[in-house]
Amino acid sequence: MVRLKAPGALAVLALAAACGGADEAPANPEGSEMQKYVDEYATVRLDADVAHLSADDRQVVRLLLDAMQPMDDAYWIEAFGDKAAALALADDDRVARRFVEINYGPWDRLRGDRPFLPGVGAKPAGANLYPADMTKEELEAAAGADPSLTSLYTLVRRDQAGKLVAEPYHQAFAAQHHAAADKLRAAADLAENAALARYLRLRADALETDDYRASDMAWLDMKDNTIDVVIGPIETYEDQLFGYKTAHEGYVLLKDMAWSARLARFASLLPSLQDGLPVDPRYKSETPGTDAELNAYDVVYYAGQANAGSKTIAINLPNDEQVQLAKGTRRLQLKNAMRAKFDRIMVPIADELIDADQRAHVTFDAFFANTMFHEVAHGLGIKNTIEGTGTVREALMEHASPMEEGKADVVGLYMVTQLFEGGELTEGSIEDHYVTFLAGIFRSVRFGASSAHGRANMVRFNFFQDMGAFTRDPGTGRYRVDFDAMGRAVDALSARILQLQGDGDYEGVDRLMSEQGVVPPALQADLDRLDMLGIPRDIVFEQGPSVLFGM
Numbered sequence: 001m002v003r004l005k006a007p008g009a010l011a012v013l014a015l016a017a018a019c020g021g022a023d024e025a026p027a028n029p030e031g032s033e034m035q036k037y038v039d040e041y042a043t044v045r046l047d048a049d050v051a052h053l054s055a056d057d058r059q060v061v062r063l064l065l066d067a068m069q070p071m072d073d074a075y076w077i078e079a080f081g082d083k084a085a086a087l088a089l090a091d092d093d094r095v096a097r098r099f100v101e102i103n104y105g106p107w108d109r110l111r112g113d114r115p116f117l118p119g120v121g122a123k124p125a126g127a128n129l130y131p132a133d134m135t136k137e138e139l140e141a142a143a144g145a146d147p148s149l150t151s152l153y154t155l156v157r158r159d160q161a162g163k164l165v166a167e168p169y170h171q172a173f174a175a176q177h178h179a180a181a182d183k184l185r186a187a188a189d190l191a192e193n194a195a196l197a198r199y200l201r202l203r204a205d206a207l208e209t210d211d212y213r214a215s216d217m218a219w220l221d222m223k224d225n226t227i228d229v230v231i232g233p234i235e236t237y238e239d240q241l242f243g244y245k246t247a248h249e250g251y252v253l254l255k256d257m258a259w260s261a262r263l264a265r266f267a268s269l270l271p272s273l274q275d276g277l278p279v280d281p282r283y284k285s286e287t288p289g290t291d292a293e294l295n296a297y298d299v300v301y302y303a304g305q306a307n308a309g310s311k312t313i314a315i316n317l318p319n320d321e322q323v324q325l326a327k328g329t330r331r332l333q334l335k336n337a338m339r340a341k342f343d344r345i346m347v348p349i350a351d352e353l354i355d356a357d358q359r360a361h362v363t364f365d366a367f368f369a370n371t372m373f374h375e376v377a378h379g380l381g382i383k384n385t386i387e388g389t390g391t392v393r394e395a396l397m398e399h400a401s402p403m404e405e406g407k408a409d410v411v412g413l414y415m416v417t418q419l420f421e422g423g424e425l426t427e428g429s430i431e432d433h434y435v436t437f438l439a440g441i442f443r444s445v446r447f448g449a450s451s452a453h454g455r456a457n458m459v460r461f462n463f464f465q466d467m468g469a470f471t472r473d474p475g476t477g478r479y480r481v482d483f484d485a486m487g488r489a490v491d492a493l494s495a496r497i498l499q500l501q502g503d504g505d506y507e508g509v510d511r512l513m514s515e516q517g518v519v520p521p522a523l524q525a526d527l528d529r530l531d532m533l534g535i536p537r538d539i540v541f542e543q544g545p546s547v548l549f550g551m
Contacts, residue, residue: 034095037116041102042536044340046543048254048298056190057227058549061300063190064229064252065545067183068303070176071231074248075304077173078155079238080105081128089117102309102540109309110447110537125398126241130156131164136241139164152246153210153233169233170210173248177207180231195222200229207232216318220293220327228253228297228332230315235305236393236401243398249304251315256335259296263333263372266294269424270328273415274380278491283502286325286382294372299334301543310447310538313338316375316408321383321391331375333368340539341443342367348535350439353526355473355480361435365428370437373412378404380411385504395504402517403509406456407497413437414494417487434486438470438479445519446527446537455517462516463496464489477526 050058076083089106090096099116100106107113107123115121124132130139139156142164143149149156154166170177181204188200199222202215212232222228230253233246277284306312315332318324342364350362385395393400416433419425444457464470467489470481500508519527531537 034093034099034116037108038095038099038102039534040110040531040537041540042340042344042538044337044344044539044541045547046300046302046336046541047547048300048336050254050548053226054192057192060187060190060196060227061252061254061548062545063183063187064227064231065301065548067180067187067229067231068250068252068301070173070180071248071250071304072307074173074176074233075308076104078129078245078247079127079308089120104308124241126156126245127238129239129245129247130241131158134164139242150242150244152236152244153212155245168210170208176248181205181207184229184231191227193222193225193227196225196227203229203231212318213320213323216320216323217327219318220323220330223293226255226257228255230306230317230332234317234319238305240398243393243396243400247305249306250301251299251303251306251334252301253297253299253332253334256296256298259333259335260294263294263296266372266376266419266424269419270376270379273376273418276418277380277411277498278414278495279498279502282386283382283498284380285386286384293328294331294333294376296333296335298336300548302541307541310444311337311341311541313341314371314375316378321393324379324383329375329379331372331378333372333375335368337539338368338371339364344539345443345536346436346439348533349442349530352530352533352535353442353477353479354435354439355476355478358431358435358480361429361432361481362439363428363432363436366432366436367440369416369425369428370412370433370440373415374408375412377408377411377415380415381407381498382502386502387504389504392501392504396501396506396509399506399509399513402455402459402513403497403501406459407494407501409456410460410490410493410497414490417490431481431483434481434483438481442527442530445523446530455513458519459512459516460493461523462518462520463493465520467492472522474522477529 050061053061073083076086080086086100086105087097090100096117099108103109105123106115106117106120108116113123115123124130126132126134134156139149146164146166148154148166149164151166153169155169155172156164157167159165184200184204184207188197188204191197191200195218199215199218202218206212206215229251231250233248235249236243236246238247239245271287274284274287302311313334315334316329317332318329346362346367350359354362382392384391389395396403413433416425417430420430441457441461445461447457464486467485468482469486469489470479472479496512500512
């Protein structure tokens with residue numbers, strides 16, 4: 001058996017501190033300053049109506065909640081290392097320890113991963129997914145002989161001789177995966193919905209083998225299940241070195257049947273929306289799967305990656321390109337979390353930054369629809385480069401996630417425009433969607449440069465400003481949308497991103513991110529105003545069995 005040298009959390013910190021430079025943490029902030037950081041997250045109680053569930057299905061939900069903790073434990077290892085060591089960095093400071101918990105480490109995820117405790121340097125771009133002393137060139141050279149080093153489901157470690165080796169997730173996280181798999185199988189035995197039971201068993205198998213495709217297919221086959229769960233190593237956001245490695249997360253969800261019925265008809269429009277994209281046919285040559293669904297949910301638990309820093313309000317899965325082409329994806333709108341962000345964050349932002357005579361255009365229905373079509377847009381464009389050299393994700397590496405999020409935002413708004421023009425959308429107005437979209441940029445830009453969504457929003461803000469999609473009154477610091485110019489900007493940026501993805505143009509994307517992925521001084525001043533007014537940046541949850549079942 002090959003013995004691996006896993007980079008411990010303190011070793012990672014030592015290297016980060018040595019390389020910290022400008023990113024070195026300041027002296028320990030005053031308690032009131034740390035409390036201000038914690039208070040930037042509004043607390044939201046995650047509950048839902050479970051009275052309609054049978055006794056067995058309520059027990060299924062409890063078991064799924066139990067399966068979340070192992071995902072949280074695995075994500076701590078990926079993001080930092082040992083959780084206890086991270087908390088110990090805050091000594092006995094209760095507020096600082098709480099901020100470490102929110103961020104899954106000593107780096108502020110809403111401020112570009114800036115360290116917030118003394119003695120902590122810059123966060124390694126590869127988090128704890130790779131050795132902290134490894135260079136990109138070293139991995140690229142080693143991967144030629146061992147392609148598993150770039151797998152979605154391996155940690156990269158050093159053996160006793162210092163050679164880079166891959167450790168499969170089902171081995172590295174064997175305890176966590178077995179614990180979660182046991183809960184999934186117990187839930188499957190009680191589940192009243194046969195498709196849900198089948199998925200839970202296949203997902204349990206996947207956790208023990210690192211082969212997720214069959215369970216992804218089974219997840220897409222579920223149609224009439226009230227209870228749902230997303231669990232496993234899924235997104236690559238934590239890997240900002242290459243974008244290769246997935247990180248663990250989980251959601252427990254209850255479907256809102258009435259809202260889901262309202263959304264069902266839009267899935268059938270995907271092929272025509274793909275055909276209408278404003279790019280050369282080569283960049284829309286793939287046919288999106290039509291077995292896709294749009295559904296609304298109340299989410300009752302977040303774990304791991306999903307719970308770190310800014311919280312997801314919509315999901316588009318699976319990420320497997322082959323599954324997407326064969327069957328499509330499911331788009332899950334997390335309605336209760338979305339409503340909380342709209343009421344607690346979006347409305348106060350609009351009151352401060354949107355011109356008074358356009359403020360009425362900021363509506364929850366537009367926010368919900370813009371978010372939904374963001375998720376729909378993940379299924380459009382192409383997943384493989386037009387030259388046949390591999391997937392877009394592989395070609396763009398660490399820029400793949402920001403570009404995909406940027407594509408989804410702007411192409412989603414392009415789709416909304418097309419649906420209004422075609423009479424498919426009739427509630428509200430396109431003006432509602434455009435102004436709400438601008439307010440949404442201000443909300444997401446506050447997530448900072450460490451977030452794929454935040455970087456995507458910075459690019460879009462600057463691109464739209466250059467095209468005159470909105471103007472800022474220097475006297476009031478408030479913004480107005482130019483509706484005609486906004487439409488032109490949406491078309492132009494949609495085409496730009498789709499072409500960069502289709503070409504697999506890493507250098508072009510890198511240039512776009514460097515030039516446009518920055519916060520200009522005037523916008524920073526406006527964002528500082530939001531902070532001074534105490535408008536939350538995001539939300540944290542009261543969640544778990546005690547909240548959901550009153551235990």
